[in-house]
Amino acid sequence: MKNGFITNLKEIVVETPADKIIKQIRGLISSGQLKAGDRLPSERMMSERFGVGRTYVRDAIRKLEFYGILKTLPQSGTVVSGLGITALEGLITDVLQLNEKDFNSLVETRVLLETNSAYIAATRRSEEALISIRKALNAYEMAVLDGKQSVEEDLMFHLKIVEATNNSVLLSLMMIVTPDILSFFTQNKVCSGNRPLSALKEHHEILSHIENGDADKAKESMRNHLDDILNFKITNSSSQ
Amino acid sequence: MKNGFITNLKEIVVETPADKIIKQIRGLISSGQLKAGDRLPSERMMSERFGVGRTYVRDAIRKLEFYGILKTLPQSGTVVSGLGITALEGLITDVLQLNEKDFNSLVETRVLLETNSAYIAATRRSEEALISIRKALNAYEMAVLDGKQSVEEDLMFHLKIVEATNNSVLLSLMMIVTPDILSFFTQNKVCSGNRPLSALKEHHEILSHIENGDADKAKESMRNHLDDILNFKITNSSSQ
DNA sequence: TTTCATAAATTGGTCGACCAGTTATTGGAT
DNA sequence: ATCCAATAACTGGTCGACCAATTTATGAAA
Numbered sequence: 001m002k003n004g005f006i007t008n009l010k011e012i013v014v015e016t017p018a019d020k021i022i023k024q025i026r027g028l029i030s031s032g033q034l035k036a037g038d039r040l041p042s043e044r045m046m047s048e049r050f051g052v053g054r055t056y057v058r059d060a061i062r063k064l065e066f067y068g069i070l071k072t073l074p075q076s077g078t079v080v081s082g083l084g085i086t087a088l089e090g091l092i093t094d095v096l097q098l099n100e101k102d103f104n105s106l107v108e109t110r111v112l113l114e115t116n117s118a119y120i121a122a123t124r125r126s127e128e129a130l131i132s133i134r135k136a137l138n139a140y141e142m143a144v145l146d147g148k149q150s151v152e153e154d155l156m157f158h159l160k161i162v163e164a165t166n167n168s169v170l171l172s173l174m175m176i177v178t179p180d181i182l183s184f185f186t187q188n189k190v191c192s193g194n195r196p197l198s199a200l201k202e203h204h205e206i207l208s209h210i211e212n213g214d215a216d217k218a219k220e221s222m223r224n225h226l227d228d229i230l231n232f233k234i235t236n237s238s239s240q
Numbered sequence: 241m242k243n244g245f246i247t248n249l250k251e252i253v254v255e256t257p258a259d260k261i262i263k264q265i266r267g268l269i270s271s272g273q274l275k276a277g278d279r280l281p282s283e284r285m286m287s288e289r290f291g292v293g294r295t296y297v298r299d300a301i302r303k304l305e306f307y308g309i310l311k312t313l314p315q316s317g318t319v320v321s322g323l324g325i326t327a328l329e330g331l332i333t334d335v336l337q338l339n340e341k342d343f344n345s346l347v348e349t350r351v352l353l354e355t356n357s358a359y360i361a362a363t364r365r366s367e368e369a370l371i372s373i374r375k376a377l378n379a380y381e382m383a384v385l386d387g388k389q390s391v392e393e394d395l396m397f398h399l400k401i402v403e404a405t406n407n408s409v410l411l412s413l414m415m416i417v418t419p420d421i422l423s424f425f426t427q428n429k430v431c432s433g434n435r436p437l438s439a440l441k442e443h444h445e446i447l448s449h450i451e452n453g454d455a456d457k458a459k460e461s462m463r464n465h466l467d468d469i470l471n472f473k474i475t476n477s478s479s480q
Numbered sequence: 481t482t483t484c485a486t487a488a489a490t491t492g493g494t495c496g497a498c499c500a501g502t503t504a505t506t507g508g509a510t
Numbered sequence: 511a512t513c514c515a516a517t518a519a520c521t522g523g524t525c526g527a528c529c530a531a532t533t534t535a536t537g538a539a540a
Binding site: 017076 | 524525532
Binding site: 312 | 521
């Protein structure tokens with residue numbers, strides 16, 4: 001494909017000051033100078049020590065806080081909350097560069113999350129959750145029969161199934177993955193042609209398996225449903 | 241347990257200004273005033289409109305950026321990157337309150353991610369990845385035989401397996417879930433007694449299945465290995 | 481010497497101002 | 511009227527200063 005090599009080039013990301021500070025802090029932690037429960041030097045001290053503004057230091061702390069490494073106590077200090085951070089040395093970097101999610105990984109992960117969600121949803125279904133799924137399916141059916149764009153409604157059906165697992169973490173992970181999925185779909189217009197009609201049929205099949213509490217069949221039908229996407233991926237990506 | 245009720249109380253988090261702004265922005269998006277690709281009002285404008293400092297606006301944007309909803313173009317503006325966000329109305333809130341990850345969901349999700357990772361790792365194994373896993377297993381073995389705390393080394397082994405899937409997204413999700421897992425383990429000292437010895441044996445078993453490329457057995461042995469945790473969860477959580 | 485109220489120093493939280501790029505406007509040359 | 515360079519306006523990036531809460535130091539009373 002044209003410009004294919006560019007993919008290999010744009011990784012030369014200019015290391016933002018915040019990332020440099022993160023490395024520094026990580027270094028302090030993994031070198032044992034900072035153990036779990038220890039208080040970090042004050043933001044001011046670090047900003048002076050590192051020769052950058054305090055904003056950068058705060059940004060770095062925010063990120064590490066998000067990943068659960070640090071914990072900020074207002075007007076008091078910042079402490080190391082992670083407890084086994086040492087072993088994670090080197091992995092933090094990868095997480096920071098989450099940007100480069102390649103599409104294959106994305107789709108594979110989605111399939112993984114969704115097939116298992118269908119399974120769990122079938123075993124754990126509540127009337128409330130079922131109603132929610134049915135509602136989403138109706139909206140999708142309307143859109144398809146009207147010939148309108150139905151990507152959003154499609155996705156909503158899938159999300160409702162994940163929601164039916166009653167597993168908040170699973171739903172959160174799915175939410176993290178979703179924007180990129182959406183982006184790809186609309187860009188590539190996968191849902192053109194008469195695909196929506198067969199997809200609609202498959203949706204009904206999945207729902208009925210969940211309603212019947214047949215976890216294995218629910219999982220299997222979800223996998224079949226998503227296999228179309230997998231196939232699409234394989235036929236279109238020549239790399240790797 | 242003592243102070244048990246406190247857990248139910250401290251959820252009354254004071255809604256930080258940044259979260260209020262996030263709700264506002266979400267409102268703008270879901271009400272259609274902001275569509276995918278649109279530019280957001282400038283930070284200054286929003287800070288004035290919302291009556292708070294620009295810092296809060298920036299914080300809100302950062303968070304939404306992390307979740308993939310927004311994309312910031314330096315010196316130019318911030319745009320809505322998600323494309324079907326409208327349908328996600330109401331779900332974003334859940335993601336933002338990821339704090340309340342209940343432990344059951346956490347463990348269930350971990351089991352899901354890891355069993356499937358073991359499966360994929362067995363089908364996709366590379367010599368490089370195997371070496372990495374073996375190295376981690378050795379470190380764990382050392383620690384166990386020395387009778388030292390081995391939580392970190394234990395987790396490292398598991399992470400290396402996820403890494404062996406060569407799926408960056410999967411690894412990222414695992415990294416998001418990991419800090420809480422770690423925190424729980426050290427707090428509750430699950431790995432006391434002679435558990436590490438049997439765990440070590442199970443680790444070897446998992447590795448050998450991956451080495452043999454037997455995906456089903458790898459998955460099954462991983463599930464058995466993690467079932468201990470699941471059981472622990474069930475016997476110790478009376479709530480819900 | 482010990483105790484405890486008070487004060488001083490330090491902390492993270494918040495803000496407005498300035499900086500260097502980007503984008504829109506303008507106005508003269510064609 | 512059209513085009514395009516110069517410029518003005520605006521953007522997110524960065525910084526240092528101030529704020530309120532916390533922590534530590536102080537010193538007089540017991």
